[in-house]
Amino acid sequence: MTGLYIVAGIALFAVIAIVLFNQLIAKRQMVNNGWADIDVQLKRRADLIPQLVTTVQAYAAHERQLFEDIAEKRNAALAAGDNTAQRGAAESALSRPVGRLIALGEAYPDLKANQNFLDLQNELSDTENKIEMARRFYNGAVRELNTAAETFPSNVVAGAFGIAKRSYFEIEAAGDRAVPDINLGQPS
DSSP, X not given: OHHHHHHHHHHHHHHHHHHHHHHHHXXXXXXXXXXXXXXXXHHHHHHHHHHHHHHHHTTOTTOHHHHHHHHHHHHHHHHTTTOHHHHHHXXXXXXXXXXXXXXXXXXXXXXXXXXXXXXXHHHHHHHHHHHHHHHHHHHHHHHHHHHHHHSTTHHHHHHHHTOOOOOOOOOOHHHHHOOOOOOOSSOO
C-alpha cells in the first residue's frame, strides 16, 4: 500500500513539474514574441531614418554634423543586436538626433510643406507608437516570466531546466522626452 502512495506521489510531482514547465515555456515564448515585435519596429525605424535624412539634407545642407551623428547612432543601434540593455541604450542615443531632425521641419517652411517629408514624419511617428506598444507587451511578458522564474514551486522547475529571467527593454526617459537642441544660426 505504501508503494502505491509513493508511486502516486511521484506521479503527482511529475504532473506538477510538467505543468509548470509548460507554463514557463509558454511565458518564454511570449517574451521571444515580444522581442521579435520590438526588433521588427526598430528595423522599420532604422530603414525610415535614412529616407528622412535624405529629404532633409536638400533643405538643411549645413546640418552635416547632425546627419553624421544620426548615421553613427543608427549603425550602433543596428549593431547592438538582441542584448536588451545595449539595444535600449543605443536606441536612446539614436532618439536624440532623430528628434532634432524632425524639429528641423519647423525651421524650414519649404521642408515642412514637402509631402515626402510629411509622409516620412508620419510614418516615423507611427513607428514610434508601435515601438512603444511592442515594448509594453515585451516588458509585460518579461514580468510574467521573471515572476514565474522566481516564485515557488515554478522556480525549482525553471532552475532545473535553465529557464532564466530576462531583462526589461528600457529606452532612457531622457531620450524619449529630450527637447531637441537646434542651432540654426551657424553651420555645424
